[in-house]
Amino acid sequence: MEFGICLASRPSDVDYVVEAERLGFTHCWAADSQMIWSDVYATLALIADRTTTMQIGTGVAVAATRPAPVTAAAHATINELAPGRVFCGIGTGNTAMRMMGHKPMRLAEFDDYLGTLRPLLAGEEAELTFRGQTGPVKHLMPNDGFVRFDESIPIHVSAFGPKALEIAARRGDGLITSVPPDPAAVRVLRTRLEAAAEAAGRSLDRDTFPVATLTTMLVLENGESLESERVRRQTGAFAIASVHYLYEQVVQFGRRPPAHLAEFWDDYVALVEQTPVERRHQRIHEGHNCWVIPEEEPFITPELINATCLVGTRGDLVAKIADLEESGLDQLVLLPPLAEKEAVIRSVAEEILPAF
Numbered sequence: 001m002e003f004g005i006c007l008a009s010r011p012s013d014v015d016y017v018v019e020a021e022r023l024g025f026t027h028c029w030a031a032d033s034q035m036i037w038s039d040v041y042a043t044l045a046l047i048a049d050r051t052t053t054m055q056i057g058t059g060v061a062v063a064a065t066r067p068a069p070v071t072a073a074a075h076a077t078i079n080e081l082a083p084g085r086v087f088c089g090i091g092t093g094n095t096a097m098r099m100m101g102h103k104p105m106r107l108a109e110f111d112d113y114l115g116t117l118r119p120l121l122a123g124e125e126a127e128l129t130f131r132g133q134t135g136p137v138k139h140l141m142p143n144d145g146f147v148r149f150d151e152s153i154p155i156h157v158s159a160f161g162p163k164a165l166e167i168a169a170r171r172g173d174g175l176i177t178s179v180p181p182d183p184a185a186v187r188v189l190r191t192r193l194e195a196a197a198e199a200a201g202r203s204l205d206r207d208t209f210p211v212a213t214l215t216t217m218l219v220l221e222n223g224e225s226l227e228s229e230r231v232r233r234q235t236g237a238f239a240i241a242s243v244h245y246l247y248e249q250v251v252q253f254g255r256r257p258p259a260h261l262a263e264f265w266d267d268y269v270a271l272v273e274q275t276p277v278e279r280r281h282q283r284i285h286e287g288h289n290c291w292v293i294p295e296e297e298p299f300i301t302p303e304l305i306n307a308t309c310l311v312g313t314r315g316d317l318v319a320k321i322a323d324l325e326e327s328g329l330d331q332l333v334l335l336p337p338l339a340e341k342e343a344v345i346r347s348v349a350e351e352i353l354p355a356f
Helices: 011-023 040-050 068-081 094-098 107-121 162-171 183-199 229-253 265-272 277-284 294-299 302-308 314-327 338-351
Strands: 002-007 027-030 055-062 086-091 126-130 133-137 155-158 174-177 211-215 217-219 310-312 331-334
Touching: 002 011, 002 055, 002 211, 002 338, 011 027, 011 040, 011 338, 027 040, 027 211, 027 331, 040 055, 040 068, 055 068, 055 155, 068 086, 068 107, 068 126, 086 107, 086 174, 094 229, 107 126, 107 155, 107 162, 155 162, 162 183, 183 211, 183 314, 217 229, 217 314, 217 338, 229 265, 229 277, 229 294, 229 302, 229 338, 265 277, 265 294, 310 314, 331 338
Parallel strands: 002 027, 002 331, 027 055, 055 086, 086 155, 155 174, 174 211, 211 331, 217 310
Antiparallel strands: 126 133
């Protein structure tokens, strides 16, 4: 099992990434959400300059906000700064697009986008359709210090539902998702991926197609419960962000909220829908994965924490992570809240990483 961090992109947090590298974390996934965080590529450039061994990349880049040549050139520029350490996490823009009041990129368009992006990330020519016109495009000066393609830039596709997983299996070099930290859920995910790959005439090998999931982790102290103030403080932001996501899924697709939200779902909906519909897309993502706004604090229940985060004693967590690995998971990507992020990764590095 590998352990990575996800960074809410912010230049002042480069020291945090340096510390994560020192502690043994293997990957830094820098998030790309333009209306809440800093520019992801400016942040990655600073990280590339300050780190030496860690794999660094987008976690994830938003296809809907940049044409494929722009995304390719940005990653190839970071690859010039950190040769061979760069990866491209890419998705349709669930958060980034919704916070602007728009839906994520359609999956058919995303599929085409990845088909264009892959050769461009390899420094090759691709056919680009842009503003109704189609023509060849490639980087014209790849060997003059502007970009680097000699060291490959793998594509990790962000996917959740069955159709997106099919695209990931056909187009990607890996998967980044946010599956519940449950071995049974990971097994279902791997089965779907392998079936999709087989249908596309491809075989997925764990050594060449890793699966990573976004979560957060907390090592319980002796006698500590999920209701403790420390647990709520260190897991609440990630747990509540999952509620933000699920609310939008319910509204757009009419899906039923999962059972672990039943205790507070009606109250949460009533709170969100106090905001006029034309500004609701801004309200939903307040504090997103960084902190919990005061009015959402009551929704941090033990059931929510248990369903979305990895929390347990050291022994429990080591056993569960081993089961997750056996079930087909290759990397845990931790996204702690801003104020607690150093404490979280140091605890995980001391208590959990030595076992793996």
